[in-house]
């Protein structure tokens with residue numbers, strides 16, 4: 001059953017974020033999915049909406065590595081929703097332990113980027 005809350009979930013197109021959207025959608029919750037890829041985001045949104053018969057799942061497009069996109073996202077959310085109850089900042093994980101998973105990106109750069117993204121998102125969305 002819906003709790004009448006509005007959730008905003010980043011990283012909503014795969015993995016943990018997508019699973020969270022699916023789980024909340026089954027409860028009839030109002031969800032704003034954030035995706036950096038409009039086509040992929042809309043495809044996931046439509047599939048979950050059909051699967052769960054939840055028509056109050058919406059898509060917002062933003063690349064969270066872009067300050068400009070973050071500001072536009074915050075502005076759009078403020079103008080389109082009367083309230084935002086819960087931010088699931090899933091696309092901005094921070095870890096306290098060094099972990100090397102591949103050679104394609106350095107850990108330090110990854111953490112710095114995630115800290116910067118999370119901080120920027122929180123500042124923008126907390127003012128909502």
Ligand SMILES: NC(=O)c1ccc[n+]([C@@H]2O[C@H](COP(=O)([O-])OP(=O)(O)OC[C@H]3O[C@@H](n4cnc5c(N)ncnc54)[C@H](OP(=O)(O)O)[C@@H]3O)[C@@H](O)[C@H]2O)c1
Pocket residue numbers: 010011012013014015016017034035036037040062063064065090091092093094
């Ligand atoms: N899975 C684990 O075991 C685990 C463990 C500890 C922590 N975490 C953390 O939990 C979070 C989710 O993990 P996951 O395994 O579910 O990840 P995932 O399957 O790789 O999904 C990551 C999601 O974030 C989105 N994303 C990435 N960069 C973005 C950007 N710049 N702007 C907007 N969206 C962006 C991706 O969008 P696209 O679809 O466009 O790529 C995707 O939807 C991550 O922060 C991860 O570090 C995961």
